[in-house]
Amino acid sequence: MYLTSEEELVLKGGFGAGAQQAMELLVAIGEAFDAKRMIPINRAHAASSGQEGDLYFVEMLAKGGATCKIKTTTNPISDFEYFQKIINLADEHEEASVAWKTKNYYKRIGAVMSLSCIPYLAENIPEFGEHVAFSESSATPYVNSVLGALTNRESIQTALAAGVIGKTPMYGLHLKQNRRGTVLVKVDADLKDGYTYSLLGLYLGKKIGNSIPVLVGISNRPTIDQYINLCAMMNTSGAIPMFHLPGFTPEAATVDQAFGGDSYQDKITVTDRELDETNEGLQTATGHIETVILGCPHYNLDQMSQLAGLLSGKKVRRDVSFWVNTSATTKLLAERSGYVETIEQSGAHVVVDTCIDMFCWNNLKGKTGMTDSPKCAYYRRFGPVKVGKMEECVAASVE
Numbered sequence: 427m428y429l430t431s432e433e434e435l436v437l438k439g440g441f442g443a444g445a446q447q448a449m450e451l452l453v454a455i456g457e458a459f460d461a462k463r464m465i466p467i468n469r470a471h472a473a474s475s476g477q478e479g480d481l482y483f484v485e486m487l488a489k490g491g492a493t494c495k496i497k498t499t500t501n502p503i504s505d506f507e508y509f510q511k512i513i514n515l516a517d518e519h520e521e522a523s524v525a526w527k528t529k530n531y532y533k534r535i536g537a538v539m540s541l542s543c544i545p546y547l548a549e550n551i552p553e554f555g556e557h558v559a560f561s562e563s564s565a566t567p568y569v570n571s572v573l574g575a576l577t578n579r580e581s582i583q584t585a586l587a588a589g590v591i592g593k594t595p596m597y598g599l600h601l602k603q604n605r606r607g608t609v610l611v612k613v614d615a616d617l618k619d620g621y622t623y624s625l626l627g628l629y630l631g632k633k634i635g636n637s638i639p640v641l642v643g644i645s646n647r648p649t650i651d652q653y654i655n656l657c658a659m660m661n662t663s664g665a666i667p668m669f670h671l672p673g674f675t676p677e678a679a680t681v682d683q684a685f686g687g688d689s690y691q692d693k694i695t696v697t698d699r700e701l702d703e704t705n706e707g708l709q710t711a712t713g714h715i716e717t718v719i720l721g722c723p724h725y726n727l728d729q730m731s732q733l734a735g736l737l738s739g740k741k742v743r744r745d746v747s748f749w750v751n752t753s754a755t756t757k758l759l760a761e762r763s764g765y766v767e768t769i770e771q772s773g774a775h776v777v778v779d780t781c782i783d784m785f786c787w788n789n790l791k792g793k794t795g796m797t798d799s800p801k802c803a804y805y806r807r808f809g810p811v812k813v814g815k816m817e818e819c820v821a822a823s824v825e
């Protein structure tokens with residue numbers, strides 16, 4: 427891979443050990459994928475997790491004197507203090523300490539502590555045609571498809587390294603020819619809400635792996651949460667880095683453009699039957715639920731408003747613990763709009779900065795849970811699970 431003289435200098439350690447380690451990683455990835463050169467970027471999103479591998483890498487870079495050269499936002503890490511206030515987490519100190527150290531190293535390296543998995547809605551919004559380095563399941567397809575920016579399917583470490591260097595190797599989805607659709611997906615199903623979009627994403631990820639689908643048959647523009655759910659699931663059950671929805675997503679106005687004038691490699695049809703079967707395959711619990719977790723990915727403002735409407739004037743049963751995950755930015759707006767008060771008056775808790783894949787939920791182990799997110803069900807810290815729409819989660823948990 428061609429490197430400029432400045433890039434060579436970084437690689438030789440001329441800008442410190444931390445920047446050198448970041449550059450070594452980017453060059454290794456670039457060479458593995460036959461990148462011709464590096465490309466400058468202005469933003470990155472590291473899907474930080476607050477777990478050992480994450481701590482290892484950010485600590486190494488920070489101790490080597492690295493700092494983020496460009497805006498680099500962070501995923502949820504934990505909100506240990508909040509949980510300590512309301513439940514007993516006394517035996518969780520080791521994981522808490524890993525999470526705290528990780529957070530502090532991200533701060534030290536100059537990352538933006540957004541601690542959210544939907545940064546592309548508020549804290550870090552790429553423009554159409556902009557090259558970026560975004561990790562996180564919903565973020566990569568959302569940024570590529572809905573916003574029309576260009577990112578590879580990054581890891582925490584490659585996104586952080588790109589944030590430190592301000593560059594990423596130019597390969598994969600940074601090249602126009604690799605952004606063409608490969609599979610035509612005829613959607614002949616009733617996509618009525620965010621949950622059915624989750625099911626569609628889940629089905630597609632399993633069915634077509636890492637292909638790029640071109641969706642036809644969807645006549646209404648998806649809402650933001652429908653797009654987010656589709657993206658999160660197609661890049662969790664599979665590794666779909668982007669999709670085209672001609673007429674709505676910005677990169678290709680027609681099906682022909684979406685395939686770049688080529689013919690597709692495969693064609694599938696998705697009907698209500700496939701979505702119903704996908705839904706049935708998620709259910710591992712029956713009967714009484716003990717906990718509800720919403721907000722995976724983090725709820726946006728529209729979802730907070732919808733949830734407040736559903737919980738208004740109702741009480742969550744005493745034997746059910748009800749949790750709503752969101753970002754700090756969304757919570758602030760939801761507080762100002764009165765949604766948080768309404769949600770909390772019902773007995774539900776609104777939490778920020780954390781995610782279901784974190785130690786602070788370990789107290790739910792073995793409990794029967796319900797969620798509107800197949801991804802949450804996959805990462806669940808609780809036991810058997812029911813998965814359904816937001817209104818079904820509310821109906822199952824109120825008196």
Ligand code: F3S
Nearest residue numbers: 543722723724781782
């Ligand atoms: Fe976000 Fe964690 Fe779910 S990062 S998408 S809340 S598993």
